[in-house]
Amino acid sequence: MDRGRVRSIALYIVILATVMVALLALLYTVSLFHIVPLKFSHVLYAIVIGVIIYAIVKVIVKYFERFFAAHKEYRHLKYVTFIISLIGYFIIALAVLASLGIDVSSVILGSAFISAVIGLAAQTVLSNVFGGLFVSVVRPFNVGDHVIINTWQYGALLPSYPPKYFSRDFMEASMYRGVIMDISMNYTTLLLESGDMVRIPNGVVVQAAITIRKGMVTVQARYEVPKTISFEEIAEKIKDQIAAEYDVKNLGIFIDESTMNTYIMLIRGDFPGEDADSIRSSILKKAMDIVEPMKTH
Known part of the structure; x- marks a missing residue:
């Protein structure tokens, strides 16, 4: 927070303290000299208490509005100021009623009952709202991060056919890979590697295992080679070509499987970037x- 905002907040606090002291001094003077008839004194007390609480609520709301305006990533949390205002006005109403000698216990009990009913009815929605608040404050990831979100709430879709040996078909139980595009009040929007857009409820996100990918992706590729071709010869050539194009780490080439006339060569390494498909193609x-020119010899 810069010095300008600090001074602004300090000024609000000083003004609020000054107003509170002035109101309390006025209230004391009125009570001491009986300027206002006794039967109206409780009305004056209620007004003073209401004004003081209202000023405190306005200062708090003003602070949050300035904070959200200065931080773009928190702008979707502007609803928090509405909730604070709503709670503040409710407290003002209770304080004024209590100052007027009205029993507010029934109001509090009734409000608690209504809040419980609304909370149970909107449990899923509220969990997403508080989840969005938690994600925005704790910041387990930021917009633009490439992440893997693994959740248990959604079942995996299994293929109806056995995966082919050379295919990249695999089963991931409720795992989403992609780039964070937006974090709203209810949903976290993810651009998947497939190009599709998925919106995951924030109530699910806060319970998920999240992996943040920092510019590296593990890629593996298989290629079938005749046994007439030496593995050591082609492995060294492939390694040299890959190392010349990529700043690869942990590069390894292995014989993954063997058939009667061929062996399956597995190439695996950690490559810079996020586009695994283009790297695998290369x-x-x-x-x-x-390999192919060597088959004709």
Whole structure:
């Protein structure tokens, strides 16, 4: 928070304290010299208490409005100021009624009962709202982060056919990979690697396991090679070509499986970037350019 905002908030606090002291001094003077008839004194007390609480609520609301205006990532939380205002006005009403000698216990009990009913009826919605508040304050991730969100609330969709050996078909139980596009009051919006957009309820996000990918992606590719071609010879060539194009880490080339006439070469490494498909395509092309000419010899 910059010095200008600090001075502004300090000024509000000083003004509020001055007003409170002036009102209390006025109230004391009126009570001491009986300027106002006794039967109207409780009305004056109620007005003074109402004004003081109203001033406190306005200062708090003003602070949050300035905070949200200065931080773009929190602008969707402007509803918090409405909730604070609503609670503040309710407290003012209770304080004024109590100052007027009205029993507010029934009002409090009735409000608690209504709040419980509304809370049970809107449990899912409220969990998303408070989840959005939690995500926005704690910031487990930011807009633009490439993340993996693993949740247990949604079941996995299983293929109806057995995965082919060379396919990249795999089953991920409720896992979402992509870039965070927006964090709203109810949903976190994720741009999936498939290009689809998914909105995950914030009540689910706060219970999820979240992996933030920091510019590296693990890629693996398989390629079938005849046994007449030496594995050591092509492995070194593929390694040299990959290392010349990418700043790859933990690069390894292995024999993953063997058939009667061929073996399956597995190429795996950690590559910079997030686009695993394009990197995998490049690896397979390099393997193809090296292996295929050797089959004719």
